[in-house]
Amino acid sequence: MTIAGHAGDGGGDQQHGSTTTVTHFLLVPMMAQGHIIPMTDLARLLAEHGAQVSLVTTPVNAARMAGFVAAIEEASLPVQLLKLPFPAAEYGLPDGCENMDMVQSKDLFKNFIEACGALREPLAAWLRQQRPPPSCVISDVMHWWTGDIARELGIPRLTFNGFCTFASLARYIMYRDNILEKATDEEEVITFPGFPTPLELPKAKCPGSLCVPGLEQIRDKIYEEEMRSDGKVMNSFQELETLYIESMERMIGKKVWTVGPMCLCHKDRNTMAARGNKASMDEAQCLQWLDSKKPGSVIFVSFGSLVSTEPQQLVELGMGLEASKRPFIWVIKAGNKSPEVEEWLAEGFEECVIDRGMIIRGWAPQMLILWHQAIGGFMTHCGWNSTIEGICAGVPMVTWPHFAEQFLNEKLVVDLLKTGVEVGVKGVTQWASEQKDVMVTRNAVLTAVSTLMNDGEAAEEMRMRAKDFGMKARRALEEGGSSYNNIRLLIQEMGHKQNASS
Template sequence: MIPSLTVMEPKTPQDLHVLFFPFMAPGHMIPMLDIAKLFSHLRVQTTFVTTFGNASLVQTTINHFNSTNSSNPPIKLALLPFPSTEAGLSPGYENAAYITSLDMGANFIKAVTMLRQPFDQLLQQLLPDAILTDSFLPWTLDSALKIGIPRLVFHGTSFFAMCASHSVEQYDPHSRPEESFFVPDIPHSIHLLKSQVSNWKTNPLIMEMMRAMQEAEEKSYGAVMNSFYELEPDYVNHYRNAMGRRVWHVGPVSLCNENIFDMSTRGDKPVIDKDECLNWLDNKKPNSVLYVCFGSVSRFTTTQLHEIALGLESSQQAFIWVVKKELFQDEREELMEEYEKRVEGRGLIIRGWAPQMLILNHDAIGGFLTHCGWNSTLEAVSAGVPMVTMPMLADQFYNERLVVDVLKIGVGVGVKEYGTGQRFGAGIEKVVSVVHGEDIEKAVLRLMTVGEEDEVMRRRARELKVSAKMAIEKGGSSYLDICKLVQELTHKKN
């Protein structure tokens, strides 16, 4: 039986009330909850919306924030019933991180769309002054218009990716015979392969969703993005001026988590004790450890997992490797146990959620092997850590080009095809292509071996770390942007 709508609301009347509703996936929920914290710090009443099955991912963070920030309005939590059974999903599959096949993905999107009715009921109940909802929830625009309030759209990616993907959509490289192309009409000369850009036109479901997202953004009040002006000024300006979009940059939002508890519990409860992890790092030299994590959605084939393991082992570098615990079943677990014995003392393998912010900000971390998801990329920038880039899906190839070609704080492993190394079906090994261990080893050594190239990247990464911190401090570019947005919404309400 589906539980009824529930709103947990401490009663603290405030002048402006904004409701936050992210797409149900870690990479979307985590930054939007941080944005809700930033709004609360500005004396805005905030309500965070998710489903009953996702409540445990945010409840601890919200409770801790409310108990330690008594001078600010508390963050309220509103829970919606998720129609798993009606959409053809098993009960409990309420987060995109649990989706293991393309068919499940289609049913998940169907279930998310079916949240429209309970969400409309929630808006009628709370009557907020504005909503900030995920770009993946375009139908929330109609919900906002129905009660006459502005809808802001949240894009969980970089300005660079938004600008480049917009140009690629207009250029349509898949309709041309060339196998590679330069992205037109953007501030830098950026080269991509057609095989690195997904051709959405072959998938009617995705095409319809992309169309709805674009139309909803054009009719929304504006966009909010987790970035900062000093990181990608050319693309903030391009997005605002050349593309003509209203947008506020409010990041890096992860930096609102300043104490060890917030950094260690951000997103979920880690499977490793924070002290155990930090003690392991304390025994390593500065800049000597490579942190390896590919986000919450990546699902590798056995072949690709084997190649990553070989590359890390043969590099002879100390490393922490975070892997999804469900990736190790049957023969995979036995192989990993043998591998752990071979790299004991030099490699620490974490099966499940890790305290990523704590790890990245430790002095021993000298590099980050990443899938280039935007949250991970920005967290590395905020920690002053250069990257080895291994993109696979979504906006990751665009973010790689930002890191390697524009910011010049990373080295690519040379991924040439969208979906490389990924498992696309439950139990089905559909290998698009594989990144080989020797290519991973080569890129890791380029980044971690002391030399002129390494030092240039590290110096640039350290400079961006300083800029990131300044951006969210009082008077900084992101601080001023979020203040402007709050002032606009308050004026519009009054």
Template sequence: MSTMNGLMKCHEQTSHFVVVPLMAQGHMIPMADLALLLAHRGARVSLITTPVNACRLRAAADHAAFTGLLLRLVELPFPCKAAGLPDGCENIDLIQKPDLFGPFFKSLHLMAGPLKNYLRAQPKSPTCIISDQCMPWTMEVSKDLNIPRFVFHGPSCFFHLCTLKLVQHKLYENVKDDRESFTVPELPQRIEVNKLTAQRFFDWPQMEDLLRRVEEADDTSDGFVLNSFQELEPWYIDEYRRSVGKEVWPVGPVSLLHKETGSKAVRGNGSTGIDQVSVLQWLEGRERGSVIFISFGSIAKTRLLQLVEIGFGLEATGLAFVWAVKEAEENEEVKRWVGEFEKRNWNRGLIIKGWVPQVLILTHPAVGAFMTHCGWNSALEAVAAGVPMVTWPHFSDQFLNEKLVVEVLRTGVGVGVKMPAFHLTEVEQAVVGREKVEMVVRRVMCGGEEGEEMRKRAWELGEKARKAMEDGGSSYENLSSLIGYATGLAANRGVELQ
């Protein structure tokens, strides 16, 4: 048998994983990476998406096809009209009004029928479904088709364990004041939170039914997949596994799949036309560890008054910076101010408007720190790059992720935000002033012995992250275990595999 025929025969016998991300950039990106990791192990993978989101994932899918991986983008219709959404509103970052979140998640649920039709049309049943925790409707698909189902947890295991402990001890119910501080029980460190900074996904008004379904989907799942690695949060992963009584596989940091410049540049949204060459050329002219990178993710919006304070704080440090200001594409007033700011700082600052090739920037040797909203993707990408953080959480899991970075790992310094951004909608002044911005940036970038120790810890974690993803590393072996477990589970249920 020729080598090519042997490869084809091998592929014919592969498992088939169906990966279903939430239609939000921070959720799609790591699950697309997970799909690629499974494909690199020889599995056939169907990555479920919608037409608008497929455009964002196309470059990565095309690259996978070019290299011979069996990964397919499966575009299912997104029923905007049926749920009362504007046409094309297929991603959370496209939602313009808060009252559209309910209809958006209703649209997601309506994808269950098309997904069932796709899976029934396959020659043989898939091995399993791996779905985002925020997609509980896949529970019905799994049950109806007798397919094993695993839940992908996007945030840190630290976040999930903390919120689980709060549920078990009924603190969400018993603490009446949302702003009252209390300690998360049964942890090795003293972690103080309040109900706003330890809020669960969908624990919001009018979303109670969705929260209940998410909890039910977790309880009925066959296990959990984490974008983390054992060496990063070992006690928390072990305790979470014990607490939920299910298999838990940390398989990250999944961003380390991307090693080449081109792969890093298109990760997440290869259709934006970002000039990666000019970004790299700008960074090449800077000394090692001399640049601070600022980005608050794809959803959080920063008001002009706060942008001004960040800008003046950066100017006062005298440090070089790369700053992602997506608001400059959406707001004319911001656009004018950013233009003036750029002129004043043309010789030491680079402003990027729109989508940012974040991993490409973070892994450049010139970058010495990362000011981040502490979304888990961003925090873990900084960990993987060995870069310390200036933490500025906005909402959701980000406050507990900050606790992990600042108080447990000690690889970051917080700017002092105490309240989620969605509880500050009527506040007109900046939350953090320019003096605090300057002070915290200097503390991380130029902080003497403290800064050196922080950078050393960050570098050591980066080394552990890279080793975890290598052949024989903890995440590599966990992915092998996941594939084997899923295949065995499917066989035990009588699933006729590919």
């Protein structure tokens, strides 16, 4: 067990008699980039408001956080990394397989979740040594086992799952009413009873539809512990999802703390560049290319850390981008199919679009790109981190969901916020499964990009709505904003609970 990072003096002090205790949060993220990144952002936000933070990680994931650690140390924020050994080999995983993006088969997903559960004892041992113990545990909803630890030590436990409130509410209703078990056909349309606005989705496009042997029991434990928790922390903000936040609180009878958009703790280029993995290209080169383009002229295409697109689908996407005649930045992740994709790119595509297309292989500095004035649209897989980053940047979107809750996020963006257009995905590309068919044709790509980026009245209205939500997102975390106030109240309430029990 290793503790690293800065643990300086924090504010968030709570008076209790003659003693003063700093409110101390223990954060336990799911070991996947899409879950770790908002948790590191949450750590920074809490620390900036004076709380002390311990962030649980593992050696491989800690190595990926070098930029985050450097930024924390430079700002002298009271955040420490608690590095626990990850028992990959003991659970049938390749040595060093400590992140979801390293799990190559859905058959190993259960192994990975169980390996995460094995962090329970070393974490509990560390917690028992802390005097006083942390004020509050905020753990990913997947880490159901943290509920037992929190109860043993008398610490409040709040859950975090990285969804928006809209998708979280739909997921709650789905589990509460066993909706998926009642539907026999993958194409059967699911309705969500009690959802505050009409919502229908085919079973295959619902979160939790991934079929993994043995996962049902784990899902039951996750739901049970979620219901026993003391509340939920959401990477969202009041002005974006008021109706769904209020509905969620009524249904579960617990406080929903909206403290986002968490990505906005990165207000400058240096901290933006420090998020996630190291970019696979020079940020300066990327920004220089964008500087040469007209404002609002470029479409940015990126599908997140877990999506690995099949070569035939990449070809269709590329041909659609070429046909659009629009400048574009395209982040390509082809996984073990990269040689096939590189062959196609070398056969003439890359040369054909060299004047108006930039291709990035692997990780990209997404926040830096989205906030550049040249970006006029974002083609996204609708993972919530990417979606809310697009919302914060005030950029309209082309939605291309693949799996998990991404189809629900598409509904939010297209139908409710009205800041995006669907590319028209008909099927589901399951995580870590072979994609059999082309899901989206080049003509569908061309149509969606043209609709989003044209000069028509509908497109202009979409751009104005996107900019308006971007302004609201930024205000939420400014002093006096809804999320700013929620963060301060969260720190105060957890500190009071700690002092009341001491």
